Structures are given as C-alpha cells and as structure tokens.
Amino acid sequence: MKLELGYILIKDIQFSDVSKVENGTLYVNKEEVKALILEDQNFKAADVELAKPGESVRIMPVKDVIEPRVKVEGPGGIFPGMINKVETVGSGKTNVLKGAAVVTTGKIVGFQEGIIDMTGTGAEYTPFSTLNNLVLICEPIDSLKQHEHEKALRFAGYKVALYLGALAKNLTPDEVEVFETPNLVEGIKMYPDLPRVAYVFMLQSQGLMHDTYVYGVDAKQSLTTMIYPTEVMDGAIVSGNCVSACDKNTTYHHLNNPIIHDLFAEHGKTLNFVGVIITNENVYLADKERSSNWSAKLAGFLGVDGVIVSEEGFGNPDTDLIMNCKKIEAKGIKTVLVTDEYAGRDGTSQSLADADVSANAVVSAGNANEVIELPPMDKIIGHVEVTDVIAGGFDGSLHKDGSITAELQVITGATNEMGFNKLSAR
Amino acid sequence: MIITNNDWVLNKYKDIYNIVYINGTFKDVLIAVRDKLHIGHELLTHPLGSSVKPSETPFKSVMITDKKNNTSIDSIYMIENAIITYDKFNKDKLLSISDKVIEDLKLIDLTVLQSALNI
Amino acid sequence: MLKIVHYINQFFANIGGEEMAHIPAEVREGIVGPGLAFKQAFKDEAEIVATIVCGDSYFNENIDEAKTSIIEMVKKYNPDLFIAGPAFNAGRYGVACGTIAKAVKDELNIPVLTGMYVENPGADMFKNNIYIVSTKNSAAGMRDAVKKMAPLALKLGKGEKIGASSEEGYLPNGIRVNFFEKERGSKRAVKMLLAKLNDKEFQTEFPMPDFDRVEPNPAIKDITKAKIALVTSGGIVPKGNPDHIESSSASKYGKYDIDGVIDLTEETYETAHGGYDPVYANLDPDRVLPVDIMREFEKEGKIGSLHRYFYTTVGNGTAVKSAKGFAEKYAKELVADGVDAVILTST
Numbered sequence: 001m002k003l004e005l006g007y008i009l010i011k012d013i014q015f016s017d018v019s020k021v022e023n024g025t026l027y028v029n030k031e032e033v034k035a036l037i038l039e040d041q042n043f044k045a046a047d048v049e050l051a052k053p054g055e056s057v058r059i060m061p062v063k064d065v066i067e068p069r070v071k072v073e074g075p076g077g078i079f080p081g082m083i084n085k086v087e088t089v090g091s092g093k094t095n096v097l098k099g100a101a102v103v104t105t106g107k108i109v110g111f112q113e114g115i116i117d118m119t120g121t122g123a124e125y126t127p128f129s130t131l132n133n134l135v136l137i138c139e140p141i142d143s144l145k146q147h148e149h150e151k152a153l154r155f156a157g158y159k160v161a162l163y164l165g166a167l168a169k170n171l172t173p174d175e176v177e178v179f180e181t182p183n184l185v186e187g188i189k190m191y192p193d194l195p196r197v198a199y200v201f202m203l204q205s206q207g208l209m210h211d212t213y214v215y216g217v218d219a220k221q222s223l224t225t226m227i228y229p230t231e232v233m234d235g236a237i238v239s240g241n242c243v244s245a246c247d248k249n250t251t252y253h254h255l256n257n258p259i260i261h262d263l264f265a266e267h268g269k270t271l272n273f274v275g276v277i278i279t280n281e282n283v284y285l286a287d288k289e290r291s292s293n294w295s296a297k298l299a300g301f302l303g304v305d306g307v308i309v310s311e312e313g314f315g316n317p318d319t320d321l322i323m324n325c326k327k328i329e330a331k332g333i334k335t336v337l338v339t340d341e342y343a344g345r346d347g348t349s350q351s352l353a354d355a356d357v358s359a360n361a362v363v364s365a366g367n368a369n370e371v372i373e374l375p376p377m378d379k380i381i382g383h384v385e386v387t388d389v390i391a392g393g394f395d396g397s398l399h400k401d402g403s404i405t406a407e408l409q410v411i412t413g414a415t416n417e418m419g420f421n422k423l424s425a426r
Numbered sequence: 427m428i429i430t431n432n433d434w435v436l437n438k439y440k441d442i443y444n445i446v447y448i449n450g451t452f453k454d455v456l457i458a459v460r461d462k463l464h465i466g467h468e469l470l471t472h473p474l475g476s477s478v479k480p481s482e483t484p485f486k487s488v489m490i491t492d493k494k495n496n497t498s499i500d501s502i503y504m505i506e507n508a509i510i511t512y513d514k515f516n517k518d519k520l521l522s523i524s525d526k527v528i529e530d531l532k533l534i535d536l537t538v539l540q541s542a543l544n545i
Numbered sequence: 546m547l548k549i550v551h552y553i554n555q556f557f558a559n560i561g562g563e564e565m566a567h568i569p570a571e572v573r574e575g576i577v578g579p580g581l582a583f584k585q586a587f588k589d590e591a592e593i594v595a596t597i598v599c600g601d602s603y604f605n606e607n608i609d610e611a612k613t614s615i616i617e618m619v620k621k622y623n624p625d626l627f628i629a630g631p632a633f634n635a636g637r638y639g640v641a642c643g644t645i646a647k648a649v650k651d652e653l654n655i656p657v658l659t660g661m662y663v664e665n666p667g668a669d670m671f672k673n674n675i676y677i678v679s680t681k682n683s684a685a686g687m688r689d690a691v692k693k694m695a696p697l698a699l700k701l702g703k704g705e706k707i708g709a710s711s712e713e714g715y716l717p718n719g720i721r722v723n724f725f726e727k728e729r730g731s732k733r734a735v736k737m738l739l740a741k742l743n744d745k746e747f748q749t750e751f752p753m754p755d756f757d758r759v760e761p762n763p764a765i766k767d768i769t770k771a772k773i774a775l776v777t778s779g780g781i782v783p784k785g786n787p788d789h790i791e792s793s794s795a796s797k798y799g800k801y802d803i804d805g806v807i808d809l810t811e812e813t814y815e816t817a818h819g820g821y822d823p824v825y826a827n828l829d830p831d832r833v834l835p836v837d838i839m840r841e842f843e844k845e846g847k848i849g850s851l852h853r854y855f856y857t858t859v860g861n862g863t864a865v866k867s868a869k870g871f872a873e874k875y876a877k878e879l880v881a882d883g884v885d886a887v888i889l890t891s892t
Contacts, residue, residue, distance in 0.1 A: 195739075197738065197742075258729055258730070259735075262729075262732045262734075262735045266735055266739070270739055271735075271738075271739065271742075305742055306738050306742045307738075308731075308734045308735065308738055334741045336734045336741065338730055338731070339751070341721055341751065343721040346720065347721035347722055348719055348720050348721075351721060351751060352751075355753045355754050357753060359753050360749055360753070361741050361747060361749050362749045362750055362753070363730050363733050363734045363737060363750050363751075364750040364751045367721045367722075367723050370722075370723045408723070416730075418730070418731060419729055419730020419731035419732070419734050420730065420731065421729060421730060422726045422727070422728065422729050422730070423723060423725055423730075424709075424725070424730065424733075425721045425722060425723045425724070426710045426711040426712075426721065426722060426724070426750065
C-alpha cells in the first residue's frame with residue numbers, strides 16, 4: 001500500500017471573510033466554523049479562537065488536537081468509519097495543512113487536565129505550542145450526559161478539521177513524502193537481508209473518556225489485529241481519550257505517529273518495516289491476557305525479528321505493556337518499549353506499576369510527576385472557570401498572579417509514549 | 427465479587443453481584459482486595475482500573491473471583507504494585523472536591539467497571 | 546571564587562603505595578597531586594584551598610577517628626564544596642572517598658563530589674547518597690575524570706540545578722530527573738532496536754527494578770511430620786546481641802539454639818534491626834520470630850518439630866549479594882540437619 005503525503009506548510013492563521021490557504025497563511029471564516037459546530041443540537045453555543053506560537057496564551061482544558069488533512073486521490077476519506085464511509089484508506093494522495101491544528105476544549109466532567117501554553121516553560125513541553133491552532137469552545141445543552149458530550153465534542157473536532165483540510169484539496173504541496181508498505185512476500189524478496197520489524201501499537205480502551213476508535217470501532221471490542229501504517233496517516237485511528245493529558249495519544253499523534261515515521265525512515269536501509277499490530281488496553285485481566293497473546297501470536301506469524309511497543313496512559317496499561325513484552329520476547333523476538341514514568345515528585349518512586357526482566361530495552365519519555373512552574377499568561381482560552389479545578393484541584397496549584405505550580409502530567413502531550421518528544425529521564 | 431467504595435456501583439449491582447461495600451478510601455479498597463487475594467480469591471480487573479490517577483479520584487471498584495483457589499502470586503504481585511503506585515501520588519487535593527466532581531468521578535469508576543462487565 | 550577542599554590518598558599525594566597506606570590524615574595548604582588538573586579545569590571559578598591526605602588502610606581501619614579528624618580539618622576552611630578522589634577502581638580508596646564525602650555532606654551540610662569506576666565497591670555503597678562521577682578503571686583516566694567532575698563540581702558549588710545522570714556524568718542514583726534528549730523518543734527507540742537486533746551494545750533508558758523471583762518448591766506432603774526451621778531478616782537476637790550483628794548493612798548472620806525455648810520474651814531476646822521502630826519487636830520478639838506459635842503447633846502435632854536453631858540477620862540496607870552469601874551457607878546446614886521447610890520472616 002502506497003500513500004503520498006503532500007505538506008502545505010502553514011506559518012500563520014487568521015480570521016477572514018473567506019476560508020482559504022494563501023502563501024502559507026490559513027484564513028478561517030469564524031462564522032462558518034461556528035455554524036458547523038452548531039449543526040449538532042447537543043451544543044447551544046460555540047466560540048472559536050486562535051492561538052499562535054509565542055503568544056501569551058493558555059488553552060485549557062484540552063480534549064483533542066487534530067491535524068487538518070484531505071484525501072486528494074485514492075479511496076475513502078479522512079476519519080473513515082467516523083465521518084467518512086468505512087472505506088479502506090491509506091493509499092493514493094493526501095494533503096496535510098502542516099503547522100496547523102484544531103484544538104477542542106471542554107469540561108465533560110468536573111475535573112479536567114490538559115494545558116497547552118503557547119509560550120514560556122509549558123510551551124517547551126508540549127509539541128502543540130509550535131502550531132497555529134484553531135481552538136473550539138463548545139457549550140453543551142444543559143441536560144447533555146457525559147457520554148454524549150464527549151462524543152459530540154469529538155465529532156465537532158473532526159468536522160472542523162475536515163472543513164479546514166478541504167481547503168488544501170487543490171493546492172500544490174510545498175513538500176511531498178511517499179510511504180509504501182509492500183505485501184509480505186514482496187517485502188521479503190525486496191530486502192532479504194534486512195531484519196524484519198513490526199510496530200506493536202497499544203491503544204487506550206478502558207471505558208468512558210478512555211477510548212480509541214479504529215475505523216469507527218471501539219478498540220476495546222476488538223481483538224488485536226493488523227493495520228497498514230499508511231491507514232493510520234489517513235485517520236483510521238482516532239482518539240476519544242480525554243484522561244491523562246501528558247501521555248494520551250491525541251488524534252494529532254495518531255495521524256503523525258512518530259514511530260511509524262521513524263521506522264519508515266529506516267525502511268529498506270537498515271530494516272524492513274513489515275507493518276503495525278494494533279492491540280488494546282482493557283480493564284478486564286482476561287482481556288489483557290488475550291490481547292497480549294494475540295500480539296505475540298501475530299508478531300510470530302509475521303516472522304519478525306524485532307518490534308517496538310508503545311504504551312498509552314498510566315498504571316493499568318503498564319501491565320499490558322509488560323505482558324506484550326514478555327510474550328513477544330518469549331518467542332525470540334527482540335522488543336523495545338516506549339513508556340513514560342511516574343517516579344513521584346522527587347523522582348525516587350518505582351516508575352512503572354509493573355516490570356519484568358525481559359523489558360531490558362526501554363525508552364523513557366520522562367517523569368510525569370516532576371513539578372514545573374508555569375508563568376501567568378495574558379489570555380486563557382477555553383473554559384476559564386475550570387482553571388482552578390484543573391490546575392489547583394489535583395496535581396498542581398494555581399497562584400494569585402495566574403502562575404501555576406503543577407506536575408508535568410497536566411500538560412497535553414508532555415510525556416507522549418509514542419516518543420513524540422525529546423523529553424526523557426535518567 | 428466487586429469490592430467498591432462507590433455507592434453508585436453498590437446501588438446498581440447489589441441485586442446482581444456479590445458486593446463488598448467499603449466505607450472508606452481508595453486505599454482501603456485496595457487493602458480489602460489484598461486481604462481477599464491472600465485467602466485465595468483472584469483479581470479479575472486491574473486494581474488501577476484506569477488512567478484517572480489515585481490523586482484525582484477517591485473512588486475505586488475492583489472485581490475479583492467469588493471462588494477461592496490457591497493463592498495467585500500474579501494477583502498478589504499486581505495488588506502490591508497498585509498499593510505502591512497509590513502511595514506515590516500526592517492526594518492532598520482530594521479533600522476539596524465539589525459535589526459535581528464527585529458525581530463525575532463515581533460515573534467514571536462505574537463505567538470503567540462496566541467496560542469489564544459487558545464483555 | 547568557590548573554595549574547595551580536596552581529599553586524596555597516600556598514593557595520589559605521591560607519598561607511597563601500599564607500604565605507606567597506614568599514614569593518618571594530614572592537611573596541606575593548597576594543591577597536591579590531581580588537584581592540579583582540577584585547578585586547570587576550574588580556571589578562575591574555583592580554588593582548592595587545602596588538600597587532605599590520608600592512608601587507605603588508616604582510614605578503613607580507624608573509620609570513626611579518621612572521619613572526626615577530617616571533618617574538623619574541612620570545617621576550618623569553611624569551603625563551598627568538598628571533592629574526594631577520583632578513586633578509579635581502587636577499592637579501599639573508593640570506600641574512603643564515599644565514606645568521607647557522605648560524612649562531610651551530612652555533618653557540615655556542604656555539597657560533595659567524588660568519582661570512581663562503576664565496579665568500585667564504594668560506588669554501590671554510596672551512589673544513592675552522594676554524586677559519584679563515573680570514571681575509567683585506572684588512573685590513566687584522570688583527564689577524562691576531571692573533565693567530567695569539574696563542571697559538575699562548579700554546579701554543585703554554586704547551588705545550580707543538577708541535570709540527569711546521563712547529562713552530568715554521575716552514576717544513576719535512583720532519582721529520576723527529566724531532561725531533553727537530542728533526538729525524539731521514537732528515533733531513539735528505532736536506534737535501540739537496531740542495536741539490539743545486531744547484538745550491539747545499547748543502554749536502556751529505564752532499567753527495570755531488580756527481581757529475583759524464586760519459583761516455589763513443591764508443597765510439603767505431610768506437614769505434621771515435617772521439621773521446620775525459622776529464619777529471619779528481622780534481626781531477632783539473644784539479648785545483648787552477642788555476635789554484634791550490625792543494625793544496618795549487616796556483614797554477618799547469627800545462629801542460635803532455641804532448644805527448650807517455648808517463648809521469646811523481653812528479658813531474653815531483642816532485635817538488632819535499625820530500620821524499624823523496635824518497641825513492639827522488643828516487647829515480644831515472637832512478633833518477628835514466632836517461636837511461641839511454632840511450639841504450640843509442635844505440641845498439637847500440627848507440625849513435626851521446630852528445628853533446634855534459628856538463623857537471623859538484619860535486612861536493613863544489607864546488600865543482596867551478602868544476603869545471598871549468608872543463605873548459601875546456612876541453607877547447606879539446614880539441609881544437612883534434615884530440615885524439611887523454612888519459614889522466613891521479614892519486617
């Protein structure tokens with residue numbers, strides 16, 4: 001399967017009468033976006049704001065971050081099974097508004113984490129401070145239940161991202177990258193001497209606010225399965241995970257999965273990137289056993305020499321991570337794990353809730369409990385009234401001048417376990 | 427058997443499942459689970475049910491087997507690690523949460539448990 | 546300019562080798578030996594105001610005296626920082642550097658730094674207490690050691706934030722510290738996998754905690770016939786601790802006869818353990834070593850018999866290696882004595 005990604009580089013975002021992309025600037029008609037959100041009768045009001053790199057802006061509480069993309073050629077559309085039809089995506093051409101993102105905010109439940117600072121210390125920890133963000137603030141109708149609220153917000157994000165993505169459909173990309181995965185037989189013939197590598201991609205699937213969807217299916221209801229890496233780039237996997245801001249995979253992370261990109265970078269040179277095994281992180285222990293049995297079985301079936309396993313979330317998924325590692329290593333397949341740590345504020349506690357000797361190659365995305373100081377911002381976008389709860393309520397404290405002392409875990413994407421960032425710990 | 431300190435779980439399932447209601451903290455639930463594991467019950471759900479951290483919620487529901495077998499070392503190992511993990515989070519702020527938030531947290535705990543029950 | 550006091554042994558002070566290792570601590574104004582390399586590295590930012598020289602044998606055989614006198618010497622100069630070594634792979638020198646640096650830090654409350662080879666016994670003993678820069682295994686690595694130690698010394702002296710072990714070059718000390726790597730995590734994961742696949746050396750970024758899981762033996766067939774021994778790391782010893790088992794980092798274990806003893810009392814037994822509140826163990830040592838219950842079971846025929854001896858040590862900070870060594874010895878005795886099962890109690 002072959003996909004060509006065309007990047008249209010976005011350097012600025014502005015409101016305008018007409019939505020369009022011109023000379024690297026994304027112009028957005030605010031009213032059209034609002035109207036799009038309010039198509040959903042679960043929302044009674046909506047607002048849209050801009051947040052650009054370097055501005056003294058704090059966005060909170062962040063639910064999801066989504067990159068605008070559009071299918072230019074090939075079957076299906078972005079976010080199949082969610083917005084577009086359940087067509088197999090991942091081939092043809094897709095255009096990307098690189099440098100732009102849609103950020104959804106919302107207080108689905110009374111406690112919420114998820115901060116994006118566009119400048120200062122916090123900005124160094126979140127990758128989204130470097131993007132030109134269109135922030136959606138959606139007010140639900142009074143009686144809306146948490147489940148429906150989460151879903152409505154998720155869909156508002158997708159719709160607006162697709163609306164912006166569509167602006168890129170007929171543009172000529174500034175840069176093009178091609179990704180291709182041959183079938184198993186061709187792959188072996190093409191690279192007979194290279195080690196065969198797969199990626200075991202763990203998806204959060206624990207229930208309300210902890211879900212991930214694959215072609216529209218709730219991952220917790222799926223057995224471990226396989227997917228082409230390019231399908232992921234077309235939005236086959238989306239995030240409904242609103243918990244654990246620092247190490248959840250936003251939809252942006254899924255679209256830009258760095259492990260997939262970095263394996264492709266070595267594909268055909270030092271390794272043969274065979275494909276992606278997606279597996280879930282359920283609450284029921286028998287599910288964990290079953291899913292990890294299947295990851296190991298599929299890795300064995302593919303005849304790979306090595307895998308990279310990425311985790312999503314905290315605590316309970318550590319058990320899935322270690323089960324995957326143990327069972328895959330037991331098949332003689334070498335593993336590298338990517339995780340983050342909860343080593344306590346002083347860094348002296350045991351980092352993971354589970355461990356095993358076979359996990360001898362681990363990449364750390366940093367200690368999420370480490371305390372940082374966030375300076376006050378001139379402007380807060382999102383739901384200002386929850387500032388106190390989010391920042392002061394649990395893992396941090398809000399000071400009178402608007403500065404925040406908090407654990408790193410409140411920052412969206414700070415310790416992402418796909419290895420999206422440079423942050424680490426020793 | 428469900429060990430819980432969440433009255434929503436108690437009220438919803440008391441007629442269907444064997445429920446041990448703990449009038450206490452998240453940690454009290456973990457300790458009660460540990461004591462059951464020591465006499466031969468086995469864990470069915472992970473004691474750190476979700477990515478909502480122990481610093482963020484006072485509610486916890488854990489499912490274990492009704493039947494007693496030989497003590498499961500894996501279960502003991504998991505609950506001990508869960509207790510260690512619980513202890514390392516700073517829980518000062520849990521005291522000041524509002525009623526609305528308490529309801530939300532009870533709901534999350536309930537739905538996480540449901541996700542295990544429905545399969 | 547920061548003021549530094551430097552500690553070295555007789556060898557690096559150019560006094561002599563093993564034959565001069567007995568010399569007691571003495572202080573000299575200014576720089577001696579490796580201090581020169583430090584001086585060059587510090588430029589104008591720090592100055593070694595005094596050097597303390599002490600023989601390795603003297604230090605290790607007269608620890609309390611040596612510590613007291615050296616601390617007095619250091620105090621006089623009121624330095625901003627104390628550096629010991631580097632000791633490379635010299636075992637007694639490494640232990641001396643670690644011991645004195647920790648003592649200076651604890652008692653004078655000034656930052657300290659030493660350096661040694663990772664396999665120096667002093668490294669394992671002190672890496673969680675003080676910053677120990679990882680050096681090569683011989684004095685030929687002096688340049689490299691100073692290059693790593695000097696910048697960290699300046700940071701410590703100035704009270705600046707210390708980065709992660711991999712950035713600063715000190716041995717991992719059990720405290721996880723965040724820092725920004727040069728490459729993103731996914732790239733590092735791919736590189737690590739390639740190294741692992743090609744059997745090349747790689748370093749995990751998060752070493753798993755050490756486990757030594759022991760597979761349980763098959764169950765005793767008939768417990769009512771079994772001879773059972775009690776073994777504890779809870780430090781229960783006859784009153785007065787006749788073998789002087791240390792309250793922490795125990796170097797030995799004790800074997801005591803309990804023939805005819807049916808109950809451990811406050812008058813006859815106590816705990817040597819320094820790692821927990823001993824009040825309840827001392828009031829009734831059966832709480833840690835349940836001789837009373839075992840005697841009851843013996844009488845009721847629930848077990849065959851209680852072994853005549855119990856084995857005891859203190860598990861407080863005792864190295865796993867030492868503990869394994871103890872067990873290897875007494876396990877043989879237990880087998881030879883026909884013991885069928887052991888109850889191990891901890892605290």
